[in-house]
Amino acid sequence: xxxxxxxxxxxxxxxxxxxxxxxxxxxxxxxxxxxxxxxxxxxxxxxxxxxxxxxxxxxxxxxxxxxxxxxxxxxxxxxxxxxxxxxxxxxxxxxxxxxxxxxxxxxxxxxxxxxxxxxxxxxxxxxxxxxxxxxxxxxxxxxxxxxxxxxxxxxxxxxxxxxxxxxxxxxxxxxxxxxxxxxxxxxxxxxxxxxxxxxxxxxxxxxxxxxxxxxxxxx
Numbered sequence: 001x002x003x004x005x006x007x008x009x010x011x012x013x014x015x016x017x018x019x020x021x022x023x024x025x026x027x028x029x030x031x032x033x034x035x036x037x038x039x040x041x042x043x044x045x046x047x048x049x050x051x052x053x054x055x056x057x058x059x060x061x062x063x064x065x066x067x068x069x070x071x072x073x074x075x076x077x078x079x080x081x082x083x084x085x086x087x088x089x090x091x092x093x094x095x096x097x098x099x100x101x102x103x104x105x106x107x108x109x110x111x112x113x114x115x116x117x118x119x120x121x122x123x124x125x126x127x128x129x130x131x132x133x134x135x136x137x138x139x140x141x142x143x144x145x146x147x148x149x150x151x152x153x154x155x156x157x158x159x160x161x162x163x164x165x166x167x168x169x170x171x172x173x174x175x176x177x178x179x180x181x182x183x184x185x186x187x188x189x190x191x192x193x194x195x196x197x198x199x200x201x202x203x204x205x206x207x208x209x210x211x212x213x214x215x216x217x218x219x
Contacts, residue, residue: 004127005127005130008127008130008131008134009130009131009133009134009137010134011134012131012134012135012137012138013134013137013138013141014138014196014200015200016138017138017139017141017142017196018111018135018138018139018142019138019139019142019143019189019192019193020138020142020192020193020196020197021196022111022114024109024110024111024114025046025109025110025111025139026189027105027109028042028046028102028105028106028109028143029142029143029146029185029189030182030185030186031102031182032098032099032102032143032147033143033146033147033150033185034147034150034151034154034179034180035098035147035150035151036144036147036148036151036158036159037095037098037159037160038095038098038099038147039143039144039146039147040144040147041088041092041095041096041098041099042099042102042103042143043136043139043140043143043144045084045085045088045099045103045106046106046109046111046112046136046139046140047132047133047136047137047139047140048080048084048136049077049080049081049084049106049112050111050112050115050132050133050135050136050139051129051132051133051136052080052132053073053076053077053080053112053115053116053120053132054115054116054119054120054128054129054131054132055120055125055128055129055132056076056080057073057076057116057120057121057128058120058121058123058124058125058128058129059125060072060076061120061121061122064121069117069121070113070117073113073116073117073121074107074113076116077106077107077112077113077116078107081103081104081106081107084103084106085103085104088103111135111139115131115132115135119131120132142189142192145188145192146185146188146189146192149179149188150179150180150184150185150188151179152164153175153176153179154175154176154177154178154179154180154184155175155180156171156173156175
C-alpha cells in the first residue's frame with residue numbers, strides 16, 4: 001500500500017476524525033450510543049453507505065452534470081440507505097427497531113454527503129472506497145468509545161452481559177442514570193475531543209491575533 005493510500009485510509013481515525021476534528025455526524029452519536037450493540041449497528045450501516053456512495057459517485061463523477069450534481073449525489077445516497085435499512089430489517093430486526101429513524105437520517109448526515117462532494121467526486125474509485133472506509137472507521141471509533149462508556153456506567157453491562165455487579169443484586173455498583181440520557185453523550189464527546197487534541201497538539205486551532213479580546217468586545 002502506497003503512502004497516499006495509507007494516509008487516506010488511516011488519517012480519518014485520529015488525524016482527521018470526522019467527529020473529533022471535523023465535528024460531523026454528532027447527532028447519531030447522541031441518539032444511538034446508550035447501548036453498544038445499537039451503536040455497532042449504526043457504525044456498520046453508516047460505513048457501508050459511506051463506502052458504497054463514495055465508490056458509486058466516483059465511478060459516475062464524469063457523467064454527473066454540474067448543475068444537478070448535488071441532487072444526484074443525494075439520490076444515490078438515499079437509494080443506498082434504503083437498501084441498507086431493508087437488509088437490517090431482514091437480518092437484524094431487533095437492531096433495526098432500536099436504530100429507528102436514525103438509519104434513514106444517514107441521508108442527511110453531513111459526513112456522507114461531505115465525503116461524496118469533497119473527495120469521491122474528484123478522485124478515482126479505488127482511493128474513494130478507501131476514503132469512505134477510513135472515515136467510517138473514524139466515525140465508528142468515536143461511537144464505540146461513547147457507547148461503551150454509556151452502557152457500562154449506565155447499566156453495568158456491555159453487549160447485554162453484566163460486567164459490574166449491581167448494588168440491587170448484592171454487588172457494589174450503582175448505575176449512573178445520567179449516562180442513559182442524551183446530555184451524557186455531549187459530555188463524553190467533549191472529553192474525547194479534549195483528550196484527542198491533548199494528544200495531537202497540531203489539531204488545536206491557532207489563536208487569531210486580530211480577534212478582539214474579552215475587554216474589546218462591545219456589549
